[in-house]
Amino acid sequence: RKKNLRLFPLAGESTALVYTTHGEPSQVIKLGTLQLPSLGDKSALVKMLAAPINPSDINMIQGTYAILPDLPAVGGNEGVGQVIEVGSKVKTVKVGDWVIPRDAGLGTWQTLVVLSADDLVTLPSDIPLLSAATLGVNPCTALRMLSDFEELKPGDTVIQNAANSGVGQAVIQIAAAKGVHTINVVRDRPDLSQLTDRLKVMGATHVIKEETLRRPEMKELFKFYPRPKLALNGVGGKSATELLRHLQSGGTMVTYGGMAKQPITVPVSALIFKDVKVRGFWVTQWKRNHGHSNMLDELCTLIRAGKLSPPACTEVSIKDFHKALDNAMKPYISTKQVLVM
């Protein structure tokens, strides 16, 4: 557990989304005023600009996530802010810099925050606001999963479920930039054809419904594209088992989320006779082990080249947080909710 709400002498006030107990976000999250600590030698005062609501933020508030802050805590793990004051010994960031948090659990859903300069990573100044606010978690997850598990060459295939999630949209774009085909699985929904069009514009090779994964027409698809070397699973349960079934021999399934709240069932024969590899990925741990910088450079290069856009976002004022939380928890999220301060 990490303490993200510090009680130091007054140096100003922050408007923040705070929770004092774990529970349903709509019930436990309150808009409050926090006293800011005075600025230490090695800390920076950051004015938050925008911060998204990610599925892991919700799980953290519910108390079901792998890491939990000490309570009371400020919600949010990702976002971009601008440095407005720095302590006398701070060398790594300067006034005016755009910064994102180095680690999870620091509390980004607030207007002003004093953080240790060591907890901040500077972004280049030419990255658009929504890209910057949503860069540190989902595109990093997508990039690492596409880079670290299988060597993908142009013409290879990746299959993923939750293709409309923040990670999913980044996977589509980064894979397309590498010349890698994506087969994108989404749940059936009323606006399926618009969603399909939107994902195809991003670079999706195919967009299919969960039900189609079980149908013989999948075989037709693999007449035109090689079977996937890599499957990316943000759902779990049956959806994951279906992804696994379509992998080529020796391929890898990487799990980064479990939206269905069901474990993954792996046939023994797939492991032994198809040499399928079942792995997991957690970007928070990866960043703790490896740091940020090369990864952010690579993503910023894609953003500048017009090859990586932020997910479809809805900007909501921090004061309308109830609406944003409600939208973020709807079963079919069509846009990422981003709090603007």
Next chain:
Amino acid sequence: RKKNLRLFPLAGESTALVYTTHGEPSQVIKLGTLQLPSLGDKSALVKMLAAPINPSDINMIQGTYAILPDLPAVGGNEGVGQVIEVGSKVKTVKVGDWVIPRDAGLGTWQTLVVLSADDLVTLPSDIPLLSAATLGVNPCTALRMLSDFEELKPGDTVIQNAANSGVGQAVIQIAAAKGVHTINVVRDRPDLSQLTDRLKVMGATHVIKEETLRRPEMKELFKFYPRPKLALNGVGGKSATELLRHLQSGGTMVTYGGMAKQPITVPVSALIFKDVKVRGFWVTQWKRNHGHSNMLDELCTLIRAGKLSPPACTEVSIKDFHKALDNAMKPYISTKQVLVM
């Protein structure tokens, strides 16, 4: 499918255990007489000495294995024979050599067999008969699983189920030779204390029942030994999930068998937050990709040093094959059935 029963001009006769349809071994396996083909330039006549009945032999006869021979076929995939005649162009084996089959599916349950010299691997002449007959499948599986997935150092721990299987007994001995602790899970049975003693004499650090895996006393064990880096699963189902639960962060579970005929259930959180890796191993494919020789040298060195004995075996004449098959299919197999010719 591989043709293992060749119909060439007469050059002698072999007594063989043949099946013409897939089904229960006790019903479909018949003792028959086969006409031997004449010896080609590049083939060898081999007098089989001893051949075990492995679980994969049973599955192959039942028709449920990943590779199946053309029918009619001779049973058995492993065994040792002696070369009694070679073709004029054969350089790799000579008369008198002890040989084992290079690949699965060649049919070892027979008294005489003509095989391509390329299908034979020579063993050193100082290896005892039962070791030689049971060397090519289970000890190879054990050695590779202990070598290729995690770097094990003396003092590390491996956990395995099916600890009394052919693979399990080889794992215990090879791990002990490397100074690696083994936690060995077996099903409860009437002769549990004798079995425990027998596995401990081989080098098992701990022998526990399946039920114990779910009990708090497991925690006590991990006060004395590090949590396992490697779990070896020959069972599947709940037993596999329990092994997985005890792995250390970043550890690997390797599945080589599915005795319980149930898939493996993997919690999403174990993959994401514990970075557990779920893999499979199939020795037949490994040998096709990599060949035999270094692996057999390493195992023969252990045998000569008295560190690797064959599993507890019962030798049965090929004519008493019904008894051997019945014993091999009992739910609690205490000894490996080996047909002697």
